[in-house]
Amino acid sequence: xxxxxxxxxxxxxxxxxxxxxxxxxxxxxxxxxxxxxxxxxxxxxxxxxxxxxxxxxxxxxxxxxxxxxxxxxxxxxxxxxxxxxxxxxxxxxxxxxxxxxxxxxxxxxxxxxxxxxxxxxxxxxxxxxxxxxxxxxxxxxxxxxxxxxxxxxxxxxxxxxxxxxxxxxxxxxxxxxxxxxxxxxxxxxxxxxxxxxxxxxxxxxxxxxxxxxxxxxxxxxxxxxxxxxxxxxxxxxxxxxxxxxxxxxxxxxxxxxxxxxxxxxxxxxxxxxxxxxxxxxxxxxxxxxxxxxxxxxxxxxxxxxxxxxxxxxxxxxxxxxxxxxxxxxxxxxxxxxxxxxxxxxxxxxxxxxxxxxxxxxxxxxxxxxxxxxxxxxxxxxxxxxxxxxxxxxxxxxxxxxxxxxxxxxxxxxxxxxxxxxxxxxxxxxxxxxxxxxxxxxxxxxxxxxxxxxxxxxxxxxxxxxxxxxx
Amino acid sequence: xxxxxxxxxxxxxxxxxxxxxxxxxxxxxxxxxxxxxxxxxxxxxxxxxxxxxxxxxxxxxxxxxxxxxxxxxxxxxxxxxxxxxxxxxxxxxxxxxxxxxxxxxxxxxxxxxxxxxxxxxxxxxxxxxxxxxxxxxxxxxxxxxxxxxxxxxxxxxxxxxxxxxxxxxxxxxxxxxxxxxxxxxxxxxxxxxxxxxxxxxxxxxxxxxxxxxxxxxxxxxxxxxxxxxxxxxxxxxxxxxxxxxxxxxxxxxxxxxxxxxxxxxxxxxxxxxxxxxxxxxxxxxxxxxxxxxxxxxxxxxxxxxxxxxxxxxxxxxxxxxxxxxxxxxxxxxxxxxxxxxxxxxxxxxxxxxxxxxxxxxxxxxxxxxxxxxxxxxxxxxxxxxxxxxxxxxxxxxxxxxxxxxxxxxxxxxxxxxxxxxxxxxxxxxxxxxxxxxxxx
Numbered sequence: 001x002x003x004x005x006x007x008x009x010x011x012x013x014x015x016x017x018x019x020x021x022x023x024x025x026x027x028x029x030x031x032x033x034x035x036x037x038x039x040x041x042x043x044x045x046x047x048x049x050x051x052x053x054x055x056x057x058x059x060x061x062x063x064x065x066x067x068x069x070x071x072x073x074x075x076x077x078x079x080x081x082x083x084x085x086x087x088x089x090x091x092x093x094x095x096x097x098x099x100x101x102x103x104x105x106x107x108x109x110x111x112x113x114x115x116x117x118x119x120x121x122x123x124x125x126x127x128x129x130x131x132x133x134x135x136x137x138x139x140x141x142x143x144x145x146x147x148x149x150x151x152x153x154x155x156x157x158x159x160x161x162x163x164x165x166x167x168x169x170x171x172x173x174x175x176x177x178x179x180x181x182x183x184x185x186x187x188x189x190x191x192x193x194x195x196x197x198x199x200x201x202x203x204x205x206x207x208x209x210x211x212x213x214x215x216x217x218x219x220x221x222x223x224x225x226x227x228x229x230x231x232x233x234x235x236x237x238x239x240x241x242x243x244x245x246x247x248x249x250x251x252x253x254x255x256x257x258x259x260x261x262x263x264x265x266x267x268x269x270x271x272x273x274x275x276x277x278x279x280x281x282x283x284x285x286x287x288x289x290x291x292x293x294x295x296x297x298x299x300x301x302x303x304x305x306x307x308x309x310x311x312x313x314x315x316x317x318x319x320x321x322x323x324x325x326x327x328x329x330x331x332x333x334x335x336x337x338x339x340x341x342x343x344x345x346x347x348x349x350x351x352x353x354x355x356x357x358x359x360x361x362x363x364x365x366x367x368x369x370x371x372x373x374x375x376x377x378x379x380x381x382x383x384x385x386x387x388x389x390x391x392x393x394x395x396x397x398x399x400x401x402x403x404x405x406x407x408x409x410x411x412x413x414x415x416x417x418x419x420x421x422x423x424x425x426x427x428x429x430x431x432x433x434x435x436x437x438x439x440x441x442x443x444x445x446x447x448x449x450x451x452x453x454x455x456x457x458x459x460x461x462x463x464x465x466x467x468x469x470x
Numbered sequence: 471x472x473x474x475x476x477x478x479x480x481x482x483x484x485x486x487x488x489x490x491x492x493x494x495x496x497x498x499x500x501x502x503x504x505x506x507x508x509x510x511x512x513x514x515x516x517x518x519x520x521x522x523x524x525x526x527x528x529x530x531x532x533x534x535x536x537x538x539x540x541x542x543x544x545x546x547x548x549x550x551x552x553x554x555x556x557x558x559x560x561x562x563x564x565x566x567x568x569x570x571x572x573x574x575x576x577x578x579x580x581x582x583x584x585x586x587x588x589x590x591x592x593x594x595x596x597x598x599x600x601x602x603x604x605x606x607x608x609x610x611x612x613x614x615x616x617x618x619x620x621x622x623x624x625x626x627x628x629x630x631x632x633x634x635x636x637x638x639x640x641x642x643x644x645x646x647x648x649x650x651x652x653x654x655x656x657x658x659x660x661x662x663x664x665x666x667x668x669x670x671x672x673x674x675x676x677x678x679x680x681x682x683x684x685x686x687x688x689x690x691x692x693x694x695x696x697x698x699x700x701x702x703x704x705x706x707x708x709x710x711x712x713x714x715x716x717x718x719x720x721x722x723x724x725x726x727x728x729x730x731x732x733x734x735x736x737x738x739x740x741x742x743x744x745x746x747x748x749x750x751x752x753x754x755x756x757x758x759x760x761x762x763x764x765x766x767x768x769x770x771x772x773x774x775x776x777x778x779x780x781x782x783x784x785x786x787x788x789x790x791x792x793x794x795x796x797x798x799x800x801x802x803x804x805x806x807x808x809x810x811x812x813x814x815x816x817x818x819x820x821x822x823x824x825x826x827x828x829x830x831x832x833x834x835x836x837x838x839x840x841x842x843x844x845x846x847x848x849x850x851x852x853x854x855x856x857x858x859x860x861x862x863x864x865x866x867x868x869x870x871x872x873x874x875x876x877x878x879x880x881x882x883x884x885x886x887x888x889x890x891x892x893x894x895x896x897x898x899x900x901x902x903x904x905x906x907x908x909x910x
Contacts (some may be wrong), residue, residue, distance in 0.1 A: 020514070020516075022539050023534070024516070024525065024534070024537060024539040024540045024543060025516055025539075025543075026522075026529055027524055027525060027534065028514075028515040028516050028518075028521035028524050028525060029515055030524075031498060031524070032498075032500075033497075033498050033499050033500055034473060035479075035480045036476055036479045036480060037480075039478060043514075045513065045514070071500055071504075072500050072503075072515065072520075073499065073500040073501070073503075073504055077471075089513075089514070089515075091513040091514070092513040094513070111513075113504055115504075116504075134499070134500070134501060136501060136504055136505075137499075137500050137501050137502075137503045137504050138500075144784075213703050239667060262558050262560065263558075315672075323501075323558040325499060325557045325558070326499050326501055326557070326558025326559050327559070328497075328499065329495065329496075329497035329499070329558065329559030329560075330495075330558075330559055330560050333495060334480075334497055335493040335497060384480070384494060387477070390477065390480070391473065391477060394473045394477070395473060398473065422471065422473065423471060423472055459591075461539075467630060
């Protein structure tokens with residue numbers, strides 16, 4: 001089928017105003033928040049499950065690759081159309097279909113912005129918990145695809161723990177429903193399988209999520225330290241004390257400086273590291289809990305522990321954390337934002353190794369991360385006018401990942417593998433592990449039209465195989 | 471993906487000019503998207519700040535020619551600058567958009583009628599205060615002669631286009647006073663003691679349509695110990711030109727205004743129109759490559775202050791007269807995003823006895839006026855306006871205050887469309903009213 005007839009057929013499904021194919025349109029769909037890019041052939045904007053189904057039927061009949069896209073804030077290249085074809089843009093499927101306070105469930109379309117869902121329930125005191133740093137922009141559909149995390153996932157779990165049911169259009173256009181409002185549906189847990197499948201098993205068009213009442217009391221503390229290692233030791237001490245804060249975030253000096261320049265959040269620029277600690281629970285006992293945390297910080301040589309006195313101060317502290325990555329953009333013209341996980345007891349060792357790697361490659365590194373989960377986000381600033389520097393930054397990044405894996409960690413905490421780390425998958429999975437996953441993919445997506453080129457290493461490539469310590 | 475492939479693909483390139491410098495600040499994170507009103511309404515990446523920067527980059531990299539479609543995407547932008555407030559990397563979006571629109575202006579062959587209208591407005595009317603006044607004279611004649619009544623009654627314009635009819639209906643009554651020069655060149659401080667000597671940029675639309683707001687502004691300043699100088703031969707600030715790719719004309723007018731105000735030895739140069747203030751504060755940037763004017767322009771820009779910014783800074787006299795109304799405040803984009811002025815107008819409103827200030831949801835969201843956007847993009851402009859008015863209605867306020875002429879016109883029209891019986895006023899008018907009530 002030629003391009004023209006395909007455009008006509010897509011236009012019949014979604015209306016001519018919802019099909020884009022001119023270079024001036026497609027240029028803006030080459031990228032997401034990852035570094036790479038690739039040009040699609042068409043961008044279509046469906047508004048219903050049925051339209052998505054019809055689009056995928058046409059695509060699979062014509063063997064045209066396709067990829068779903070939300071807000072394009074993903075950082076592993078999940079929405080980049082590496083093989084061209086159709087970008088199924090879900091930004092206009094942005095309706096909150098139902099909020100059921102009694103059973104604490106919400107049913108949403110995939111294009112709903114994460115933070116909008118919480119805002120819609122604010123008056124009733126409810127919210128949706130997973131809160132990626134990009135929650136002001138990113139969509140719930142994208143969160144489902146990547147199994148997104150966020151600061152508050154330490155205590156409450158990541159996206160998969162909050163998604164109970166899905167409506168999915170399979171690559172052949174068939175519509176299926178998995179899970180539902182109730183807990184624990186019989187049969188295979190396809191919801192669990194689809195969450196985090198990075199758009200390679202189908203396109204999610206409806207999501208049932210858990211919503212929760214906001215806690216009665218929240219306390220947010222900012223502890224500053226004169227060494228990164230003191231801060232890391234404090235993290236371990238807090239967790240070991242038996243208290244699980246709702247969030248436990250760390251930032252190092254370069255990150256603090258960048259954030260202060262933008263957000264003026266009151267972070268002490270002279271500190272080598274800060275911990276942002278949030279406690280949630282009942283009013284009774286909250287002060288006692290906070291006091292305990294303050295004491296732990298102090299006994300680990302905290303220079304200062306600041307407790308937010310009101311909601312405004314609290315928001316200010318969080319603004320600093322949430323904008324950290326973007327704020328690094330102020331000290332460079334591009335950065336590489338990494339995502340890797342290490343066992344918590346290795347935090348201190350891995351962090352010092354990260355600084356050594358940065359020194360070896362003569363690059364800077366800023367660390368902003370979910371310390372409580374051991375989920376590191378080293379940010380390596382890059383100067384795009386200097387090819388040599390970019391290459392060093394990329395190589396340093398690879399080495400950081402390998403160091404995390406050596407320490408018993410893994411490749412990605414919450415950003416996904418996508419296009420970014422597919423070639424590195426053999427570092428943590430052996431042939432049999434990968435084959436098992438590929439077989440699952442083949443059941444849903446036998447012709448590999450649905451988001452091709454993601455997650456799995458390119459076949460036939462010479463692979464570096466290191467066995468992960470288990 | 472392997473580093474070798476990635477290196478090929480990321481395009482390590484960097485050109486040394488000010489547009490590229492700004493473009494490269496964008497790391498592509500997408501955090502601006504939800505703050506962009508057009509992205510929220512339209513939902514496409516082309517209608518988002520990140521998409522516009524991507525398009526501009528392709529052009530400035532020499533990889534994309536300027537086409538009508540390119541222009542269409544870039545002109546869908548309101549230039550409300552909400553993305554600048556949102557951007558954690560500090561991208562000054564307008565420093566990319568303005569050169570891009572200038573390039574469109576220079577490279578895109580527009581239809582003859584379009585060119586004629588634009589040339590007429592930008593080149594032959596706005597730079598000349600006398601011609602603007604003459605045009606206003608014709609408009610006033612149209613309004614009072616009964617011709618307007620006839621046109622509206624017969625629905626003549628609707629038969630041409632609905633948006634033309636809508637535009638006509640938004641036309642505010644031209645002030646008879648505007649046809650003379652209502653403002654005195656020198657207004658002495660009230661009570662005699664001079665604390666500041668300030669200049670006043672009376673603005674073109676403000677001057678013709680909102681003469682009472684200008685008079686109120688000068689009275690308020692005089693009350694606060696200012697000697698106010700309003701030079702008769704000042705010109706349009708050039709904001710409209712900047713936003714429409716007519717950068718050269720904007721520069722000419724900037725030089726003219728700098729010359730006029732420079733010799734007056736002022737403590738501050740005041741503006742009551744957010745759009746003008748934003749443009750005047752950018753003169754330094756606009757003329758940075760002009761060896762004769764660069765320094766003067768930056769000194770000029772540093773003196774420019776919005777009226778509310780200045781009043782709060784000098785600790786304005788708290789009014790004693792009361793206004794018993796419930797007011798909502800809508801932030802003009804070029805005040806909150808363009809100049810970062812948010813709390814000052816609210817502080818003025820809160821200082822007025824009896825006046826209850828209620829918070830307006832999405833008050834930092836463009837009302838759709840956006841210079842001439844409501845004329846060039848009537849459909850989207852009205853969608854934004856209706857969204858705004860729904861929030862206004864929800865506040866239960868009976869008075870809506872803002873601080874920019876374009877917004878006042880648009881919001882008045884919005885109130886009418888929404889069937890709301892409410893006045894739309896400038897913040898400074900309320901302060902002036904509260905002062906004048908002290909005498910009662």
